Amino acid sequence: MTLTSFGPANRIARSAETHPLTWRLRDDGEPVWLDEYQAKDGYAAARKAFADMAQDDIVQTVKDAGLKGRGGAGFPTGVKWGLMPKDESMNIRYLLCNADEMEPNTWKDRMLMEQLPHLLIEGMLISARALKTYRGYIFLRGEYTTAAVHLRRAVEEAKAAGLLGKNILGSGFDFELFVHTGAGRYICGEETALINSLEGRRANPRSKPPFPAAVGVWGKPTCVNNVETLCNVPAIIGNGVDWYKSLAREGSEDHGTKLMGFSGKVKNPGLWELPFGVTARELFEDYAGGMRDGFKLKCWQPGGAGTGFLLPEHLDAQMYAGGIGKVGTRMGTGLAMAVDDSVNMVSLLRNMEQFFARESCGFCTPCRDGLPWSVKLLMALEKGEGQPGDIETLLGLVGFLGPGKTFCAHAPGAVEPLGSAIKYFRPEFEAGIAQAKPGAVPLAHPIVIGA
Incomplete structure (x- = not known):
């Protein structure tokens, strides 16, 4: 698996002007440690932010650039930053990096953390300065053992260079950063479940409001951002809003x-x-x-x-x-x-829904009971033992577990591929329904939305 920006299209040269996230990558895939990172303009944006920009100006720059969260939800980063309280007397607040990358088929944050750990640290340093947070945590997926080793070494390098710890760059600003490995739960990707886990609690999502910006880790104001999101911050501060907006193709409403x-x-x-x-x-x-x-x-x-x-x-x-x-x-x-074209969609969806059912925190009934129900029905269809009405029941579950019906976004994300698979490949699901015997009663009656 290629974990760099190379490939058949490597004829396109990477540069700081066009590839702000990956231009520093080494061709051999080895990590870029502090000396090399600084030789490639590393921490130049942090120095600019500390020396030449007021904290509110950093927030406004990120907001004007239109940076959106890169973890999947796409919430505007500057808007989230703006939710942090302005009260200067509240000097206990936290910055959390969501590095619990457990979405199947996703490995982008792993590459950044393993090969460019200082880019993430610089992004968190600038963000901490903007948000007036004095302690940060990188909440890392437990299985990312190589990333943990590289991040911890990079943190120690930054401390030794005066880029983390007390009186950073002579500014009087202090920022401590810790790498915290999770216990391996997909639900920790939800920011409030991540906060609960960091506190040593069960990883259940919290009711919102209050939002983490008001009541987060240990009841203090907290901002949670994704790895890739934070890694965009140095380039935005270093090169400006107009440059960042110019990177996207014509027609795109997203920037960078x-x-x-x-x-x-x-x-x-x-x-x-x-x-x-x-x-x-x-x-x-x-x-x-x-x-x-x-x-x-x-x-x-x-x-x-x-x-x-x-x-x-x-x-x-x-x-x-x-x-x-x-x-x-x-x-x-x-x-x-x-x-x-060799894949049976029923089998693929059964595999997916088993994952989502297993990873449910079990807090709310639709997710806790609905996802295992979908797995049971899909297993029957996969074996050719499905009953008339099973497909309608699955579609009913898609509706009942959709956006706004559950405590967090886990269940809506789980059933979105199921609904689309039935929409486009319904005959494959119908093929799993056994011929009903005379007088047979379906094992699962269809759900009728609105009944």
Whole structure:
């Protein structure tokens, strides 16, 4: 698996002007440690932010740049920062980096943390300065052991260089940063579940409001941002708003660049930094190289297992939130998965729903009971033992577990691919329904929305 911005399209040179996230990457894939990072203008943006910019000016710059969260939700980062209290007397507040990257088919943050750990640290340092936070945590997926080693070494390097700790760059500002490895729960990707886990509690999402900006870690104001989001901050501060907005393709409503990728039976599965607004076809054909010989593209997901399936004719959609939204699903994490024509959609969905059911925190009834119910029905269809009405029941579950029906976004993300798979490939689900015997009663009666 290619974890750099190289590939068949490596004829496009990476530079600081066009590839702010990846231009410092080494060709051999080894980490860029402090000396090399600083030789490549590392921490120059932090020095600018500390020396030449007021804290509120940093927040406003990020807001004007239109940076949006890169974890999947796409919430405007500057707006989230603006929710932090302005009261100067509240000197206990926290910055959390959500590095619990457990979305299936997604590995973009892993590359940044393993190969460019100082980019994340610089992004957090500038963000901490802007938000007046004096302690930060990188909440890291427990299985990312290499990233943990590299991040901890980078933190120690930054401390030794006076870039973390007390009186950073002679400014009088203090910022401590810690790497905290999680226990391996997908639900920790939800920011309030992450906060509970960090506190040593069960990783259940919290009721909102109050939002973390008001009541977060240990009851104090807290800002939670994704790895890739924070890694965009140094380039925005260093190069300015107009430059950042100029990076995206015409037609895109999102600004800057995005780490995008393709997995599945493509010729060159990998990860690349590309401007928002490139078409999915360009990503699929020019970068991923299209399908391997002997395989045909059946469908694809644009951004992780929690996004709906799309058909080959949707490849001309532009890769940004609104562009993917026009064809009926979400951009998600921007790492697409190609499904080839040998895959049975019932089996694929059964596998996905088993994952989501297992990873539910169990707090709310629709998610706790609805997802295992969907797995039971899909297993029956997969074995050819489905009953009349099972497909209608599955569609009913898609409705009952949709946005606004559950405590957090786990269940809506879980059922979005299920609903789209039935929409586009219903005959494959119907093929799993056994011939009903005379007088037989369906095992599961269909749900009727609104009944």
